[in-house]
Amino acid sequence: xxxxxxAVCVVCAWDAAHLLGGGMLFPRDSPTREVKELNxxxxxRADFSPGRNAGFQQAWFSGPLRESGxxxxxxxxxxxxxxxxxxxxxxxxxxxWYEKEVWIAVRWLRDGNTRIMLRVGSAHYYSVVWVxxxxxxxxxxxxxxxxxxxxxxxxKRNGTSCRITIAVxxxxxxxxxxxxxxxxxxxxxxxxSGYFVxxxxxxxxxxxxxxxxxxxxxxxxVYIDDITVVTNFSDSTGLxxxxxxxxxxxxxxxxxxxxxxxxxxxASSAGSxxxxxxxxxxxxWPYLMHEKPGYLYTLEVQVTAEAGNSFLEDMYSxxxxxxxxxxxxxxxxxxxxxxxxxGVNKHEDSDIRGKGLDWPLIVKDFNLLKWLGANSxxxxxxxxxxxxxQMCDRHGIVVIxxxxxxxxxxxxxFENASLAHHLVVMEELVRRDKNHPSVVxxxxxxxxxxxxxxxxxxxxxxxxxxxxxxxxxxxxxxxNSNFAMDHGVPYVDVVCLNSYFxxxxxxxxxxxxxxxxxxxxxxxxxxxxxPIIQSEYGADAVPxxxxxPPLMFTExxxxxxxxxxxxxxxxxRKKYLVGELVWNFADFMTGQSIMRVAGNKKxxxxxxxxxxxxxxxxxxxxxRIANETGVMPEGL
Ligand code: GCB
Numbered sequence: 001x002x003x004x005x006x007a008v009c010v011v012c013a014w015d016a017a018h019l020l021g022g023g024m025l026f027p028r029d030s031p032t033r034e035v036k037e038l039n040x041x042x043x044x045r046a047d048f049s050p051g052r053n054a055g056f057q058q059a060w061f062s063g064p065l066r067e068s069g070x071x072x073x074x075x076x077x078x079x080x081x082x083x084x085x086x087x088x089x090x091x092x093x094x095x096x097w098y099e100k101e102v103w104i105a106v107r108w109l110r111d112g113n114t115r116i117m118l119r120v121g122s123a124h125y126y127s128v129v130w131v132x133x134x135x136x137x138x139x140x141x142x143x144x145x146x147x148x149x150x151x152x153x154x155x156k157r158n159g160t161s162c163r164i165t166i167a168v169x170x171x172x173x174x175x176x177x178x179x180x181x182x183x184x185x186x187x188x189x190x191x192x193s194g195y196f197v198x199x200x201x202x203x204x205x206x207x208x209x210x211x212x213x214x215x216x217x218x219x220x221x222v223y224i225d226d227i228t229v230v231t232n233f234s235d236s237t238g239l240x241x242x243x244x245x246x247x248x249x250x251x252x253x254x255x256x257x258x259x260x261x262x263x264x265x266x267a268s269s270a271g272s273x274x275x276x277x278x279x280x281x282x283x284x285w286p287y288l289m290h291e292k293p294g295y296l297y298t299l300e301v302q303v304t305a306e307a308g309n310s311f312l313e314d315m316y317s318x319x320x321x322x323x324x325x326x327x328x329x330x331x332x333x334x335x336x337x338x339x340x341x342x343g344v345n346k347h348e349d350s351d352i353r354g355k356g357l358d359w360p361l362i363v364k365d366f367n368l369l370k371w372l373g374a375n376s377x378x379x380x381x382x383x384x385x386x387x388x389x390q391m392c393d394r395h396g397i398v399v400i401x402x403x404x405x406x407x408x409x410x411x412x413x414f415e416n417a418s419l420a421h422h423l424v425v426m427e428e429l430v431r432r433d434k435n436h437p438s439v440v441x442x443x444x445x446x447x448x449x450x451x452x453x454x455x456x457x458x459x460x461x462x463x464x465x466x467x468x469x470x471x472x473x474x475x476x477x478x479x480n481s482n483f484a485m486d487h488g489v490p491y492v493d494v495v496c497l498n499s500y501f502x503x504x505x506x507x508x509x510x511x512x513x514x515x516x517x518x519x520x521x522x523x524x525x526x527x528x529x530x531p532i533i534q535s536e537y538g539a540d541a542v543p544x545x546x547x548x549p550p551l552m553f554t555e556x557x558x559x560x561x562x563x564x565x566x567x568x569x570x571x572x573r574k575k576y577l578v579g580e581l582v583w584n585f586a587d588f589m590t591g592q593s594i595m596r597v598a599g600n601k602k603x604x605x606x607x608x609x610x611x612x613x614x615x616x617x618x619x620x621x622x623x624r625i626a627n628e629t630g631v632m633p634e635g636l
Pocket of ligand 1: 480498
């Protein structure tokens with residue numbers, strides 16, 4: 001990282017123990033909890049000072065941001081990059097400042113038994129948060145939530161509004177996830193003084209800002225901090241083991257009940273951990289595997305406790321699905337039945353919003369997934385919004401949950417500092433997503449440089465740690481390298497391969513695909529006897545560009561390439577291939593380079609979600625597979 005930016009980040013060294021001390025339940029309303037969204041327009045100012053540290057030197061958090069200099073309107077959630085006409089802001093590297101004045105309800109402030117929490121769904125990459133000029137928290141990592149108890153600070157100014165300031169820095173260094181590097185170009189005749197650029201080894205635009213919702217929510221002082229469920233079944237009886245952690249009381253009384261979709265209580269228990277038995281279980285099934293995919297129960301948790309002279313109560317309702325996941329040497333089983341991933345890789349990416357959460361886009365994407373007949377996707381290359389996973393749970397879309405470990409190519413990014421942070425990120429990811437039935441596998445990284453000597457031990461540690469955190473799901477990492485055969489792959493449960501035959505190699509030679517793909521599969525399965533997922537394959541297609549016979553970058557080429565892969569998939573599907581995920585669902589923005597024409601065009605949909613010829617190929621195929629092996633949902 002560059003000298004000046006680095007100086008600022010050191011000030012913010014993150015206290016992992018503090019953050020992982022508790023749970024990270026999604027904020028939900030309940031009779032004992034309230035949620036208030038702080039989305040909308042915030043004041044915004046990028047720190048264009050040469051060292052990007054004027055905001056800290058001048059303490060922009062200590063008063064209203066507009067008093068520090070000019071501010072503009074900035075929507076939250078959204079990336080800030082594409083909101084204005086200013087290329088300097090689009091390509092900005094360093095600290096930006098967000099601020100919002102909010103009212104906190106008097107009843108929240110007056111009730112000393114109420115915790116007032118400020119929660120940020122995600123902000124990329126490094127955040128520091130102040131309330132009324134007092135620092136309340138900080139967080140490293142651009143894709144997972146963080147929160148701070150702001151009750152004490154807010155209560156100091158009872159009755160006046162609260163000023164929330166969030167500074168966000170998108171600088172990436174060797175030890176961030178994803179990693180990056182700031183390069184200073186010291187050539188006075190060629191570059192202005194102090195000129196620097198951020199470089200990375202990943203293929204998507206480093207969008208930044210507050211990407212997900214900012215919320216205030218309350219809980220009682222004695223509160224349900226975390227819930228963990230693990231499910232199983234035997235014949236028609238479902239088994240749900242639960243564990244509830246309560247903070248604020250040493251002797252809370254905990255009651256749980258499981259309610260079905262007819263609002264009938266089907267099982268209940270007392271105690272902070274236990275096992276619920278559900279007769280005539282409605283299992284959670286993937287889309288196109290059952291008439292009623294995505295069946296969810298609600299686990300209602302109720303806690304009561306005495307605290308001083310008061311009697312406190314907390315309630316939290318968690319949607320849960322009962323299902324199992326297992327892996328054999330040739331199969332991926334959900335509820336003991338073979339599951340074949342026919343799905344996509346995605347990005348959180350769209351016009352104007354960048355990586356900002358956007359409900360119309362989310363719902364459109366789910367409609368397109370269903371139109372395609374897709375039953376799954378991988379959250380390439382970072383954890384997606386919880387709201388997306390909730391949709392997956394409800395619709396039965398199966399998810400491979402990926403960490404932001406992408407572009408780990410430099411030897412320094414395998415150092416202990418990187419590994420330590422990567423392990424913490426896996427903890428944060430598993431803590432957030434462990435209860436989603438849709439999430440069936442963890443991917444710890446995408447295409448790390450497997451040929452480098454430290455890669456093997458690094459991946460081994462990551463995989464082992466993730467299995468310790470969650471023994472109920474298989475763990476993998478995604479590779480495009482034969483070196484991974486010896487370094488890393490021995491530890492994973494499922495082999496996930498990315499390959500671009502006739503694209504990055506043998507350019508234009510579609511005729512080599514079937515031979516090379518066949519060799520790839522036979523080599524890997526021969527060596528490891530593990531099920532394989534083709535986790536990426538695809539070709540760029542500039543929408544509307546045509547040539548027959550196919551030429552690279554035309555819609556015809558993308559279509560022909562997909563079809564060539566498919567014939568080999570069909571042979572291996574009968575043996576050990578358990579999935580195919582096309583790269584990519586939609587076109588997406590990348591950094592500028594001669595390799596990319598205003599972004600990566602490997603989408604089968606355009607960035608505006610219109611189908612290219614390739615989308616119809618995938619649609620026909622996925623519905624054919626579903627008709628051969630699947631069960632249509634009711635009403636389809
Ligand atoms: C890959 C990467 C992905 C790229 C893709 C491509 O192997 O995992 O991030 O976008 O190839 O299009 O080059």
